[in-house]
Amino acid sequence: MRRTRALLSQFSTNQLHLRNPWVVTFFAFSYPGFGNLILHRYAKALILILWELFINHQAKINLAIMYTMQGHFQSAKEVIDERWFILYVGIYMFAIWDAYRSTVDINKQYMLADREDAPMITLKMGVWDMNYLDKKLPWVALAWSALVPGLGYLYIHKVISGLFMFGYTTAIVYFSHLPQAIHWMMIGHFEQSKSVINMQWLLYLPSIYTFIFYDSYISTVEQNKLFEKEQSKYLRMYYQASANVEAIFQSAQVKSMKFIVATFEQTVFLEMAITAVERLGITKDKITALPLDKRSEPRKIFDSIHTADGFSMMDLAAVLGTIFMLLGAIYGFELKWGPILWGIIGAVSGILLGFSIKLMILKKNRTGVKGITSEVVVMIQCEEALLEKVEEVLWDHTALGVSRMA
Incomplete structure (x- = not known):
């Protein structure tokens, strides 16, 4: 560069x-x-x-x-x-x-x-x-x-x-x-x-x-x-490999695997949450982080x-x-x-x-949602036995929302 x-x-x-x-x-x-x-x-x-x-x-x-x-x-x-x-x-x-x-x-x-x-x-x-x-x-x-x-x-x-x-x-x-x-x-x-x-x-x-x-x-x-x-650049580089996304969606077909989605604002807590999830034994290829492009507005x-x-x-x-x-x-x-x-x-x-x-x-032209908004979507593939721990980690690191996919 x-x-x-x-x-x-x-x-x-x-x-x-x-x-x-x-x-x-x-x-x-x-x-x-x-x-x-x-x-x-x-x-x-x-x-x-x-x-x-x-x-x-x-x-x-x-x-x-x-x-x-x-x-x-x-x-x-x-x-x-x-x-x-x-x-x-x-x-x-x-x-x-x-x-x-x-x-x-x-x-x-x-x-x-x-x-x-x-x-x-x-x-x-x-x-x-x-x-x-x-x-x-x-x-x-x-x-x-x-x-x-x-x-x-x-x-x-x-x-x-x-x-x-x-x-x-x-x-x-x-x-x-x-x-x-x-x-x-x-x-x-x-x-x-x-x-x-x-x-x-x-x-x-x-x-x-x-x-x-x-x-x-x-x-x-x-x-x-x-x-x-x-x-955003860091997340795109390490947590957006195409293999990650494909593996995560394939995991939905495996009964022993669960699919978790969480949303975060962009702070240091987001990276702390991801590294804490990795310490539970979940590898990078099972984690995808998608920074959202912000809408152009007044x-x-x-x-x-x-x-x-x-x-x-x-x-x-x-x-x-x-x-x-x-x-x-x-x-x-x-x-x-x-x-x-x-x-x-x-x-x-x-x-x-x-x-x-x-x-x-x-x-006059003000639009948009007041307060804190979601800026990053995190998708995690994990074993059913780790589901509760992963959710707890996400909530403890200020996730704005967490959802399971069967």
Whole structure:
């Protein structure tokens, strides 16, 4: 094979999957380097992110943006440093252009790898850590990222991104004096809160915060899909030989043999069930596993560990959350409650607005069964004496349904 779907290391999972070029471009626009970070191009992302921090700080671009949005045009002219600003423009435009171009190119590579049914590694062990494919809940990754930036990445074992975001956001929070500002705000001293905060540093946070919970969420969704693809390929390779199916149907004519059918969702419990059945003395040629092709249908409204497409509710919510949080922080500096509280209000309002718009769009054509659905059919040929034990094993490993055939 010329391509691979994914590469697992001790510290991260890098994979090919389809991405919306415009969403990636938006995050590159909101913060240079984030577009490449979504694409798992860490070296280029690190260069652009650190360059953005350095040049933006030297040119005071965040302050100039704030004063411009507030209508204080003279203050914007006075605060900006033209020597550094000219250097900023070229890199900023490159980050946007490169994010879009790279996304289109990587999408092509994914489609070719998918058509080749490219192989992938499922487990990587080393001295420092181990990484393996498994299903995780997208909403758990989002919740941890919202609580503390970086924790969502650690939940899905993207240690490199998690470590970087821990350090990066901690530095920005420290230099913005955000903890002191929150303290004064919580006790009702809004003017004191505004006076202590450093807006040049604070205005980095809206783009960073919404990007982190969006990227950790989408990465969880795509890793779940990667797990399903790898498991389906494994089942087709080892438990779908034509001889297996023929032998199983012939067994129905033998009185001493029984035929059991069970359905499962695609999780690690499915493989545990099959290996447990084999330990009872039933060989591979008496087991057939048939992964079901999923029906093409309108996108699901809410992603879960069972069904996920990655583009349902989070893309527009993240985009509007970033914009509204930034505007809330900028205009909140001149309002009574201050930039922190108005930034939070803006973020929540943008996210809820994004959810509402997508809900109205997607709900019109929503079809399909709610909850857990059957994804794999397992057929087992066994002696009548083993029938009860096989059924018990299947139920113990979370089978969705089990049936005997006489």
